[in-house]
Amino acid sequence: MDVSSVRAVLLDMDGTLVDSDASVERAWTTWSGEHGLDPADVLPTVHGSPPAPTVRRLLPALDDTAVAASAQRQMELQYDDVADVVAAPGAHDLLAVLERRRLPWAVVTSADVRLAKARLGAAGIEPPLLVTVEDVRRGKPDPEGFLLAAGRLGVAPEACLVVEDSEPGLASGRAAGMRTAALRGLDGDLRITDLAELVRLLIA
Template sequence: MLGLPQALLLDLDGTLVRSEHIHTEGLVRFCAGRGLELSEHERLFVIGHAWQEIYAELRLEARLGATLAEVLAGTMAAKDAMFAAGLRLPVLEGARELVSLAHAAGIAVAIVSGSARSEIVQALAVLEIGEMLRFYVGAEDVIRGKPSPEGYVLAAQRLGAAPERCLVVEDSEAGIAAGLAAGMRVLATAAANPPPGQPGHQLQHAAHRVVPGLASLQLADLAAVMTS
């Protein structure tokens, strides 16, 4: 179909899986175990940001005396305990179908996330889309996370795709800004975005198009974002 993107670059948390609250709670539990209570503002900062930015913004080295690797390991351990207690990682409606649609149309698909690679692997086990992905970019693969465009630029380079032929799918302000800064088209999904005025609400108006969710998206919708 004329106008289709060459590459579909997908955010993970809040876009394909409803996981932002799980990441936040894991970090909160790790910090609490070391005597640090995170404020509401600090908890909300976790949404849409990569681990490097979270670690720096929350000054976890100074406040906890922990390295980034230790924070990651501690948060993962806290989340593993939550999953062992019965918590499930919800897949957002239409996530698998969108990846399958793009893959079948010959569009290269990759994930660009601020999560650690171990967290991405954990989510992929639930999503069951691994065989349709070219690769995934995680926090360890970049120096600066979103809103820096570094992750998206890296993904396009690895795919040999021109930035203007790439379609980014995001949910957060930081992610949308990263896609735009990379010179790409950006589709924002509001499926996991809290309503305006609620904690964690993300402004999505800067995206080229905002949709209620990924369900029922067709190739014509992807082409429309590339040309609108």
């Protein structure tokens, strides 16, 4: 894929721009124990989606009120657990290149604003635009978050590059009509091993 036509970059947070895997998995492990679920079954399913639909999928017997309460409990387990949260390899180099090339960028995350600001702050990253689960009616894999970010940046969806590390996130980007750069060996218009590889493509 030719990245020279990209006019904005929309980045997922957890696992993409920020290395928070340990924190995420600690929270879901604790939550699983509280609900009598095996973390080994839960953890492979939790990355990339907001907590509420994940809770609903894992505990289908819960009503809407119980789902909301359980999802909030899951988020509360994460809020203050940022001791080992850091920027992903290549993240700061990528953001420097975007600034140098004057390419607009945003973070589009399934986290709420409190958690997003805590993790981005721990990683030393301050995005010019942050779209969280609280800004949308439907989270990933729905395209609403990425379309909202593109609209706020004033860039057509087809000129945006979505950078993601999960299948729900990549599905969201594709549904928005955007090109995708996929981490973790997933399938996208670009397959990248890390953000440093995207930096090399952008400056080539």
